[in-house]
Amino acid sequence: QVQLVESGGGLVKPGGSLRLSCAASGFTFSDYYMSWIRQAPGKGLEWVSYISSSGSTIYYADSVKGRFTISRDNAKNSLYLQMNSLRAEDTAVYYCARYSSYNVYFDYWGQGTLVTVSS
Amino acid sequence: QSALTQPASVSGSPGQSITISCTGTSSDVGGYNYVSWYQQHPGKAPKLMIYEVSNRPSGVSNRFSGSKSGNTASLTISGLQAEDEADYYCSSYTSSSTPCVFGTGTKVTVL
Numbered sequence: 611q612v613q614l615v616e617s618g619g620g621l622v623k624p625g626g627s628l629r630l631s632c633a634a635s636g637f638t639f640s641d642y643y644m645s646w647i648r649q650a651p652g653k654g655l656e657w658v659s660y661i662s663s664s665g666s667t668i669y670y671a672d673s674v675k676g677r678f679t680i681s682r683d684n685a686k687n688s689l690y691l692q693m694n695s696l697r698a699e700d701t702a703v704y705y706c707a708r709y710s711s712y713n714v715y716f717d718y719w720g721q722g723t724l725v726t727v728s729s
Numbered sequence: 730q731s732a733l734t735q736p737a738s739v740s741g742s743p744g745q746s747i748t749i750s751c752t753g754t755s756s757d758v759g760g761y762n763y764v765s766w767y768q769q770h771p772g773k774a775p776k777l778m779i780y781e782v783s784n785r786p787s788g789v790s791n792r793f794s795g796s797k798s799g800n801t802a803s804l805t806i807s808g809l810q811a812e813d814e815a816d817y818y819c820s821s822y823t824s825s826s827t828p829c830v831f832g833t834g835t836k837v838t839v840l
Contacts, residue, residue: 645829654732654834655767655775655818657827671827672730705774713781714763714822714829719774 612636612718614706619723626696626727632689632706632720640664640684643709645716646691648702648725656702659691660709674700696727730825733758733832735818740838746807749835751819752800757830759800763822766795766804770815778817779804806837814839 618630632644645660659670659680668680679692689706703724707716734752741747751758751766758764764782767775777786779795782802792807802821806813819832 647831655769655820655831657820657829657831660829669828710780714761715765715777715780715820716767716775717777717780717786719776721774 612708614708614718614720616704616706616720616723619704619725621726621728622696623729624697624727627692627694628696628725630691630693630704630706630723630725632691634687634689634706634708637708639682639687643711644682644689645707645709646680646689647705647707647716647719648700649705649722650699650702653702658704660711661689662711693725696725698727701725701727730823730827730830733819733821733830735832735835737833738836738838740840741806741809742840743809743811745809746805747809747837749804749806749817749819749837751802751804751821751832753802753821753823753830754800756825757821757823758797758802758819760824761822762797764795764797764802765820766793767818767820768813768815769818775818809839811839813837 613635615633646658677695703722705722706720708718766779769775783795
Protein backbone atom coordinates (compact mmCIF):
# COMPACT_ATOMS: atom_id res chain seq x y z
CA GLN A 611 0.00 0.00 0.00
CA VAL A 612 1.06 3.58 -0.61
CA GLN A 613 2.82 5.14 2.36
CA LEU A 614 4.25 8.62 2.77
CA VAL A 615 6.11 9.41 5.97
CA GLU A 616 7.30 12.95 6.69
CA SER A 617 10.08 13.84 9.11
CA GLY A 618 12.30 16.76 10.01
CA GLY A 619 9.82 19.13 11.62
CA GLY A 620 10.51 20.95 14.85
CA LEU A 621 11.02 24.29 16.55
CA VAL A 622 13.20 26.85 14.77
CA LYS A 623 13.87 30.54 15.34
CA PRO A 624 12.79 33.20 12.84
CA GLY A 625 15.37 33.46 10.08
CA GLY A 626 16.46 29.87 10.62
CA SER A 627 16.41 26.86 8.32
CA LEU A 628 14.91 23.40 8.35
CA ARG A 629 14.87 20.47 5.93
CA LEU A 630 11.83 18.25 5.69
CA SER A 631 11.93 14.74 4.25
CA CYS A 632 9.22 12.44 2.96
CA ALA A 633 9.90 8.72 2.57
CA ALA A 634 7.69 7.04 -0.01
CA SER A 635 6.84 3.37 -0.41
CA GLY A 636 4.25 1.13 -2.02
CA PHE A 637 4.44 2.66 -5.50
CA THR A 638 6.98 3.50 -8.19
CA PHE A 639 8.13 6.84 -6.79
CA SER A 640 9.96 7.90 -9.94
CA ASP A 641 6.71 7.76 -11.96
CA TYR A 642 4.89 10.41 -9.96
CA TYR A 643 4.87 14.13 -9.36
CA MET A 644 5.06 14.98 -5.66
CA SER A 645 3.94 17.99 -3.66
CA TRP A 646 4.15 19.75 -0.30
CA ILE A 647 1.02 21.25 1.24
CA ARG A 648 0.85 23.00 4.60
CA GLN A 649 -1.80 23.83 7.17
CA ALA A 650 -1.30 26.52 9.79
CA PRO A 651 -2.82 25.73 13.21
CA GLY A 652 -6.60 26.00 12.98
CA LYS A 653 -6.42 27.17 9.37
CA GLY A 654 -7.03 25.77 5.90
CA LEU A 655 -4.82 23.96 3.43
CA GLU A 656 -2.21 25.90 1.45
CA TRP A 657 -0.38 24.40 -1.51
CA VAL A 658 3.36 25.05 -1.19
CA SER A 659 5.22 23.39 -4.06
CA TYR A 660 5.34 20.52 -6.50
CA ILE A 661 8.04 18.72 -8.45
CA SER A 662 7.75 16.57 -11.56
CA SER A 663 8.71 12.92 -11.61
CA SER A 664 12.17 13.66 -13.03
CA GLY A 665 12.66 16.84 -11.02
CA SER A 666 12.84 19.00 -14.12
CA THR A 667 9.62 20.94 -13.48
CA ILE A 668 9.10 22.78 -10.20
CA TYR A 669 6.51 25.29 -9.01
CA TYR A 670 6.24 27.26 -5.77
CA ALA A 671 3.55 29.29 -4.07
CA ASP A 672 4.33 33.00 -4.09
CA SER A 673 4.49 32.94 -0.28
CA VAL A 674 7.56 30.67 -0.27
CA LYS A 675 9.24 31.48 -3.58
CA GLY A 676 12.92 32.30 -3.10
CA ARG A 677 13.01 30.82 0.41
CA PHE A 678 11.97 27.18 -0.03
CA THR A 679 13.49 24.57 -2.35
CA ILE A 680 11.82 21.31 -3.27
CA SER A 681 13.89 18.36 -4.45
CA ARG A 682 13.73 14.61 -4.78
CA ASP A 683 16.00 11.58 -4.86
CA ASN A 684 14.33 8.86 -6.92
CA ALA A 685 17.02 6.34 -5.97
CA LYS A 686 16.08 6.81 -2.32
CA ASN A 687 12.31 7.20 -2.91
CA SER A 688 12.47 10.47 -1.05
CA LEU A 689 11.10 13.99 -1.36
CA TYR A 690 12.61 16.99 0.39
CA LEU A 691 11.74 20.58 1.27
CA GLN A 692 14.59 22.90 2.24
CA MET A 693 13.14 25.85 4.11
CA ASN A 694 15.30 28.95 4.65
CA SER A 695 14.63 32.41 6.10
CA LEU A 696 11.74 30.98 8.07
CA ARG A 697 9.04 33.31 9.37
CA ALA A 698 6.40 32.97 12.06
CA GLU A 699 3.78 32.63 9.33
CA ASP A 700 5.49 29.46 8.08
CA THR A 701 4.37 27.69 11.26
CA ALA A 702 2.22 24.80 10.07
CA VAL A 703 1.84 21.08 9.64
CA TYR A 704 3.58 20.20 6.39
CA TYR A 705 2.11 17.35 4.38
CA CYS A 706 3.79 15.41 1.61
CA ALA A 707 1.33 14.26 -1.06
CA ARG A 708 1.41 12.30 -4.28
CA TYR A 709 0.20 14.51 -7.13
CA SER A 710 -1.56 13.43 -10.29
CA SER A 711 -0.42 16.02 -12.82
CA TYR A 712 -2.78 14.74 -15.54
CA ASN A 713 -5.93 14.93 -13.43
CA VAL A 714 -4.67 17.56 -10.99
CA TYR A 715 -5.37 16.04 -7.61
CA PHE A 716 -3.54 14.77 -4.55
CA ASP A 717 -4.42 11.12 -4.07
CA TYR A 718 -2.23 10.06 -1.13
CA TRP A 719 -1.07 12.15 1.82
CA GLY A 720 1.40 11.60 4.64
CA GLN A 721 0.49 12.18 8.27
CA GLY A 722 2.30 15.52 8.34
CA THR A 723 5.17 17.03 10.31
CA LEU A 724 4.83 20.15 12.46
CA VAL A 725 7.12 23.12 11.89
CA THR A 726 7.04 25.84 14.54
CA VAL A 727 8.85 29.12 13.91
CA SER A 728 9.19 31.04 17.14
CA SER A 729 11.81 32.83 19.19
CA GLN B 730 -3.90 33.72 -6.15
CA SER B 731 -6.79 33.99 -3.69
CA ALA B 732 -8.30 30.94 -2.04
CA LEU B 733 -11.53 29.56 -3.45
CA THR B 734 -14.57 30.59 -1.41
CA GLN B 735 -16.45 28.01 0.65
CA PRO B 736 -19.05 28.47 3.38
CA ALA B 737 -17.48 28.27 6.83
CA SER B 738 -19.98 25.71 8.05
CA VAL B 739 -22.81 23.49 6.89
CA SER B 740 -24.93 21.24 9.06
CA GLY B 741 -27.56 18.58 8.63
CA SER B 742 -29.36 15.79 10.44
CA PRO B 743 -28.54 12.12 9.90
CA GLY B 744 -30.04 10.88 6.65
CA GLN B 745 -30.35 14.32 5.12
CA SER B 746 -28.44 15.67 2.14
CA ILE B 747 -26.16 18.69 2.29
CA THR B 748 -24.28 20.62 -0.38
CA ILE B 749 -21.02 22.52 -0.01
CA SER B 750 -20.20 25.18 -2.58
CA CYS B 751 -16.78 26.22 -3.86
CA THR B 752 -16.67 29.48 -5.80
CA GLY B 753 -13.76 30.63 -7.90
CA THR B 754 -13.25 32.42 -11.19
CA SER B 755 -12.94 31.66 -14.87
CA SER B 756 -9.20 31.26 -14.28
CA ASP B 757 -9.70 28.26 -12.03
CA VAL B 758 -12.99 26.51 -11.23
CA GLY B 759 -14.86 27.91 -14.21
CA GLY B 760 -12.11 27.35 -16.73
CA TYR B 761 -11.14 23.76 -16.09
CA ASN B 762 -12.71 20.46 -15.03
CA TYR B 763 -9.94 19.92 -12.50
CA VAL B 764 -11.82 20.40 -9.24
CA SER B 765 -11.13 17.97 -6.41
CA TRP B 766 -12.55 17.61 -2.91
CA TYR B 767 -10.86 16.47 0.31
CA GLN B 768 -12.23 15.31 3.67
CA GLN B 769 -10.20 15.97 6.82
CA HIS B 770 -11.05 14.63 10.25
CA PRO B 771 -9.48 16.41 13.25
CA GLY B 772 -5.79 15.63 13.62
CA LYS B 773 -5.75 13.53 10.45
CA ALA B 774 -4.42 13.98 6.93
CA PRO B 775 -6.82 15.02 4.18
CA LYS B 776 -8.40 12.28 2.06
CA LEU B 777 -9.32 12.59 -1.60
CA MET B 778 -13.09 12.26 -2.07
CA ILE B 779 -13.77 13.61 -5.59
CA TYR B 780 -11.53 14.44 -8.55
CA GLU B 781 -12.15 16.01 -11.96
CA VAL B 782 -15.36 17.60 -10.65
CA SER B 783 -17.42 14.44 -10.26
CA ASN B 784 -15.26 11.30 -10.20
CA ARG B 785 -14.97 9.18 -7.07
CA PRO B 786 -11.78 7.29 -6.24
CA SER B 787 -12.11 3.62 -5.51
CA GLY B 788 -13.35 3.06 -1.98
CA VAL B 789 -15.18 6.37 -1.56
CA SER B 790 -18.85 6.01 -0.76
CA ASN B 791 -21.33 6.81 -3.54
CA ARG B 792 -23.07 9.09 -1.03
CA PHE B 793 -20.49 11.66 -2.10
CA SER B 794 -21.02 13.37 -5.45
CA GLY B 795 -19.63 16.42 -7.20
CA SER B 796 -20.81 18.85 -9.84
CA LYS B 797 -19.98 22.22 -11.36
CA SER B 798 -21.86 25.14 -12.83
CA GLY B 799 -19.99 28.15 -14.12
CA ASN B 800 -17.44 29.30 -11.56
CA THR B 801 -18.96 27.28 -8.71
CA ALA B 802 -18.32 23.63 -7.88
CA SER B 803 -20.38 21.68 -5.38
CA LEU B 804 -19.97 18.62 -3.19
CA THR B 805 -23.14 16.85 -2.12
CA ILE B 806 -23.27 14.36 0.73
CA SER B 807 -26.46 12.32 0.72
CA GLY B 808 -27.71 10.12 3.55
CA LEU B 809 -25.59 12.11 6.01
CA GLN B 810 -23.87 9.96 8.65
CA ALA B 811 -22.09 10.79 11.89
CA GLU B 812 -18.75 9.77 10.35
CA ASP B 813 -19.16 12.50 7.69
CA GLU B 814 -18.56 15.16 10.33
CA ALA B 815 -15.27 16.68 9.22
CA ASP B 816 -13.71 19.59 7.37
CA TYR B 817 -14.01 19.61 3.59
CA TYR B 818 -11.76 21.44 1.15
CA CYS B 819 -12.08 21.98 -2.57
CA SER B 820 -9.12 22.49 -4.86
CA SER B 821 -8.72 23.54 -8.45
CA TYR B 822 -6.12 23.90 -11.14
CA THR B 823 -5.51 27.55 -11.91
CA SER B 824 -3.95 29.35 -14.85
CA SER B 825 -2.33 31.88 -12.52
CA SER B 826 1.36 31.85 -11.57
CA THR B 827 0.73 29.06 -9.07
CA PRO B 828 -0.98 26.01 -10.58
CA CYS B 829 -3.04 24.93 -7.61
CA VAL B 830 -5.39 26.64 -5.17
CA PHE B 831 -7.42 25.30 -2.24
CA GLY B 832 -10.73 26.49 -0.90
CA THR B 833 -11.20 28.14 2.48
CA GLY B 834 -12.68 24.98 3.96
CA THR B 835 -16.11 24.01 5.30
CA LYS B 836 -16.87 22.40 8.63
CA VAL B 837 -19.66 19.87 8.31
CA THR B 838 -21.63 19.17 11.48
CA VAL B 839 -24.03 16.26 11.83
CA LEU B 840 -26.74 17.37 14.22
